[in-house]
Amino acid sequence: SQTIHQWPATLVQPVGSPLSLECTVEGTSNPNLYWYRQAAGRGLQLLFYSVGIGQISSEVPQNLSASRPQDRQFILSSKKLLLSDSGFYLCAWSRGAGRGETQYFGPGTRLLVL
Amino acid sequence: EDKVVQSPLSLVVHEGDTVTLNCSYEVTNFRSLLWYKQEKKAPTFLFMLTSSGIEKKSGRLSSILDKKELFSILNITATQTGDSAVYLCAVRDTPLVFGKGTRLSVIA
Numbered sequence: 001s002q003t004i005h006q007w008p009a010t011l012v013q014p015v016g017s018p019l020s021l022e023c024t025v026e027g028t029s030n031p032n033l034y035w036y037r038q039a040a041g042r043g044l045q046l047l048f049y050s051v052g053i054g055q056i057s058s059e060v061p062q063n064l065s066a067s068r069p070q071d072r073q074f075i076l077s078s079k080k081l082l083l084s085d086s087g088f089y090l091c092a093w094s095r096g097a098g099r100g101e102t103q104y105f106g107p108g109t110r111l112l113v114l
Numbered sequence: 115e116d117k118v119v120q121s122p123l124s125l126v127v128h129e130g131d132t133v134t135l136n137c138s139y140e141v142t143n144f145r146s147l148l149w150y151k152q153e154k155k156a157p158t159f160l161f162m163l164t165s166s167g168i169e170k171k172s173g174r175l176s177s178i179l180d181k182k183e184l185f186s187i188l189n190i191t192a193t194q195t196g197d198s199a200v201y202l203c204a205v206r207d208t209p210l211v212f213g214k215g216t217r218l219s220v221i222a
Binding site for chain 1: 148150155156157158159162202204210211212213214215
């Protein structure tokens with residue numbers, strides 16, 4: 001069966017510090033991978049998605065970036081965090097196009113920037 | 115611009131009540147509509163709907179899609195306190211477009 005992991009679960013970082021959140025998927029190959037942010041009182045906002053290694057699509061302009069160095073690894077990064085980067089970050093996966101559309105979410109990382 | 119609107123934003127009911135959550139959408143290339151339940155952490159998948167008029171059912175939860183009127187409803191009968199959560203509607207264009215959710219609180 002497939003599982004999705006996110007690390008860390010909670011993170012408190014000072015403004016201006018770098019960020020690296022990791023997401024890994026097990027039990028499937030060539031998944032589509034997604035990063036979402038959920039800010040307090042707001043819906044899920046898609047940040048990035050990837051259909052393959054090294055292929056990243058950015059949905060909103062921001063100071064975050066994403067990378068997919070391996071088939072089942074998706075990393076969300078920032079060089080300098082802003083206060084507005086605080087939120088709940090969710091990674092999700094789905095099977096490739098034509099093989100199913102349901103997205104399955106990881107446990108999330110709660111980020112607080114102070 | 116694609117959008118998904120859920121209503122109500124928040125709802126408080128007593129155990130045993132039946133609730134109906136609404137989701138209306140406007141997307142360019144509709145492929146499917148999904149419902150998720152989010153408790154404290156990650157959303158968990160409930161239903162995926164692709165065809166109008168066909169009810170999907172899981173226990174006390176059911177959902178139906180109207181592609182002509184561009185909306186879906188999620189029904190929960192005989193609500194329990196464990197149903198308290200945020201219910202998210204998402205529409206598959208490419209990729210998913212999420213609504214802001216309906217926060218359901220079920221009180222004993």
